[in-house]
Amino acid sequence: MSKPHTNAHDDVIAEWIREHPEVWADASAPLPPEFVDGVVADIVSGARMARLQRGETRRRRKLVATGVLSTLIVAGGAVGVAAIVRSGQPTQPTAGVACRDDVGVEANVIVIEPTDDPVGGCGALWAAGRFDGASVAVGVVPPLVACISHAGVIEVYPGDVGTCAGLGLADADPVLSDENRLIVSLQDRVVDEINAQPCASARVVASIARRFVAESGLAGWRVEIRPDSVSALCAKAAVDATTQVVQVVKFP
Amino acid sequence: MADDNDDREQVLRALIGAHGQTVRAVLARSERSREDVDELWADVFLVAFRRVDELSELSEGEQRGWLIRTASYLAANHGRRRSSWRRMLDRLAREPLEQQSSPEEAVQRAEQRVEDDNTSRAVRATLNRLRAADRRVLVLDALGHDGPSIGGQLGISAGAARKRLMVARIAFRQQFGAPADEPAPAPARTKP
Numbered sequence: 001m002s003k004p005h006t007n008a009h010d011d012v013i014a015e016w017i018r019e020h021p022e023v024w025a026d027a028s029a030p031l032p033p034e035f036v037d038g039v040v041a042d043i044v045s046g047a048r049m050a051r052l053q054r055g056e057t058r059r060r061r062k063l064v065a066t067g068v069l070s071t072l073i074v075a076g077g078a079v080g081v082a083a084i085v086r087s088g089q090p091t092q093p094t095a096g097v098a099c100r101d102d103v104g105v106e107a108n109v110i111v112i113e114p115t116d117d118p119v120g121g122c123g124a125l126w127a128a129g130r131f132d133g134a135s136v137a138v139g140v141v142p143p144l145v146a147c148i149s150h151a152g153v154i155e156v157y158p159g160d161v162g163t164c165a166g167l168g169l170a171d172a173d174p175v176l177s178d179e180n181r182l183i184v185s186l187q188d189r190v191v192d193e194i195n196a197q198p199c200a201s202a203r204v205v206a207s208i209a210r211r212f213v214a215e216s217g218l219a220g221w222r223v224e225i226r227p228d229s230v231s232a233l234c235a236k237a238a239v240d241a242t243t244q245v246v247q248v249v250k251f252p
Numbered sequence: 253m254a255d256d257n258d259d260r261e262q263v264l265r266a267l268i269g270a271h272g273q274t275v276r277a278v279l280a281r282s283e284r285s286r287e288d289v290d291e292l293w294a295d296v297f298l299v300a301f302r303r304v305d306e307l308s309e310l311s312e313g314e315q316r317g318w319l320i321r322t323a324s325y326l327a328a329n330h331g332r333r334r335s336s337w338r339r340m341l342d343r344l345a346r347e348p349l350e351q352q353s354s355p356e357e358a359v360q361r362a363e364q365r366v367e368d369d370n371t372s373r374a375v376r377a378t379l380n381r382l383r384a385a386d387r388r389v390l391v392l393d394a395l396g397h398d399g400p401s402i403g404g405q406l407g408i409s410a411g412a413a414r415k416r417l418m419v420a421r422i423a424f425r426q427q428f429g430a431p432a433d434e435p436a437p438a439p440a441r442t443k444p
Contacts, residue, residue, distance in 0.1 A: 010421055016375045017394035021320055022313070023379060025273035027391040027405075028280065036268055039294045043301050044261045048294065052338045 041251065088173035091152030093180035094187040094239050097121055098155040101131040103163060109155075114184045116175055118146045122156040146172035152242070179218070180241075186216045187239040190246065199234035202248050209237050209246045220244050263304045268297060270312060271319050278323040280405065281395050282330075292330060295341060296323045302345040378428045386420035393417055 017023060042048045096114050099122035100107040110130060115121045122144055125131065129138040136142050136158075147164035149155045154172050157163050164171045176184065189212045194205055202225050209223045225248040229235055232250035239246055275296050279289045299322055300307060307315055322344060329340060379387055392402045403413035 013375060013390065013421075013424060014394035016372065017379075017391055020376070021274060021316055023376075023387075024277040024391060024395065025271075026379075026384070026387045027277035027395055027397075028273040031268070031272050031276070035290075036265075036272065039297065040261065040264060040268070042294065043264065043298050044257065048298050052298075052341065 037251075088148060088170055089177050089180060090148055090154050090172070092241055093154075093176060093183050094241055095151075095153045097146075098149070098153055099125050100155060100157050102135070103157050103159055103167065107157075114176075114187070116181075118154050118156050118172065119144045148172050182216055182218050183239070183241050186212060186218065186221075186246075189216075190237050190239055195236045199251070202229050202232040202235035202250065205235045205237055206248045209248060213246060218244075221246065223248065226250075260301065260304050263308045264297065264301050267300055267304075267307065267315060267319070271316050272297075274316060275319050275323045277391070277395060278320050279327050281397070282327040288330065292323070292326050295326055299341055299344045374428060378424055381427055382420070382423055385416070386423050389413070389417050389420045390424065 093114060096111045097118040098109045098111050099118075100109050102108070108131065110122075110125055112121045112125070123141045126136075126141040126144075127139060142158040143160050144156050145159045145161065145163045146154055146156050147167060147169040148171075149169060155169075157167070159166075161171075190209065193212075194200075194208055200208070206223050206225050213221045213223060221244045223237075223246045225235075229248060229250035234251050235248050236251040237246050237248050272293075276289065276293055279292050279296075296319060300319065307318065310318070325344070326340075379390070382390075389402060389406070392405060397405065399410040399414040399417075402417065403410040406413060406416070408416070
């Protein structure tokens with residue numbers, strides 16, 4: 001057996017590695033457990049598949065990492081309320097803003113967190129060149145318009161005053177209503193003070209969530225523990241604006 | 253057979269634990285954006301979850317082969333519009349596993365042949381004895397990453413990455429053929 005000591009032998013080593021995929025894992029750093037947990041929850045809950053079926057896949061990492069339970073509920077809950085919404089207010093204010101790179105539901109989408117300035121928030125993505133496959137040059141911000149989707153979510157399209165009507169959608173109001181602002185604030189507290197924190201039991205999470213609801217200024221909201229999660233030692237919470245429920249679910 | 257969602261989740265986690273880093277290495281070969289790698293990685297395991305019952309019946313090597321093929325295919329087709337992407341995932345979730353033949357299968361057969369080769373065993377032993385950092389840079393290089401790309405993976409400059417690769421190659425040469433690496437004598441072969 002010859003001892004590799006030349007560039008040719010470096011090639012032999014590289015070839016050996018290419019022929020042995022069982023060592024390829026060494027090229028990658030260990031996967032962070034919280035990343036794996038987030039993806040597994042996204043897949044197992046059906047939320048990822050639901051987004052694919054709606055033509056949405058790209059999401060900001062924070063939504064995946066800490067807001068995943070809210071999007072999970074949106075994915076399931078929106079199905080039941082997918083009536084045509086003609087209001088200028090979103091019925092899913094906590095779902096964030098879907099920034100699309102083209103007109104129509106087939107367009108690529110990046111979801112940003114709820115904001116009072118959806119056009120400005122999506123414009124920042126365009127300016128940063130995040131829609132590199134779009135029809136305008138990278139970094140150019142086209143005219144944008146905010147609509148309310150059939151599922152009650154704010155969607156921002158490249159277009160003008162007639163774009164929403166052309167899609168059969170309502171123009172979004174310039175700002176969120178007072179109630180929707182309170183719902184967004186409630187979700188922010190749930191994400192930051194429950195979901196982004198270390199695990200707590202379902203009962204503890206429900207207790208915290210009840211306090212948040214009581215302090216939110218919202219009327220008619222309640223907290224529920226999903227039946228399969230009652231004894232969970234690790235639970236998170238999701239805000240569902242359509243049913244006015246904060247649901248506690250086991251995690252992951 | 254995984255027969256409820258908890259079991260299916262456990263199988264998915266086992267697949268990720270065994271092959272998650274390998275899939276990531278495959279995707280990183282062709283994708284520059286970490287966000288894109290994250291999304292593709294999740295889509296690979298989304299398809300795997302839809303076929304988890306079938307995959308749980310395969311050997312670890314067969315699972316790895318299928319995941320590598322799926323990752324390579326998705327990476328090669330990244331950039332399709334969302335609608336055709338969804339249809340592609342649906343097709344991958346339905347396609348019979350045995351029909352997805354690719355050069356990876358040839359690789360697996362080659363892998364089996366070289367297993368008996370002394371040099372192959374010595375290379376494996378030497379790699380195992382290297383520091384993890386040296387092994388990582390050698391594998392990245394073998395998978396086609398250049399200096400800037402290796403630097404990007406390791407969070408260092410391209411120049412530092414090339415230097416680290418040189419150090420790793422020297423370490424490999426120094427370790428290779430050391431007494432502890434001497435392979436066991438090849439079994440005597442008899443003609444049929």
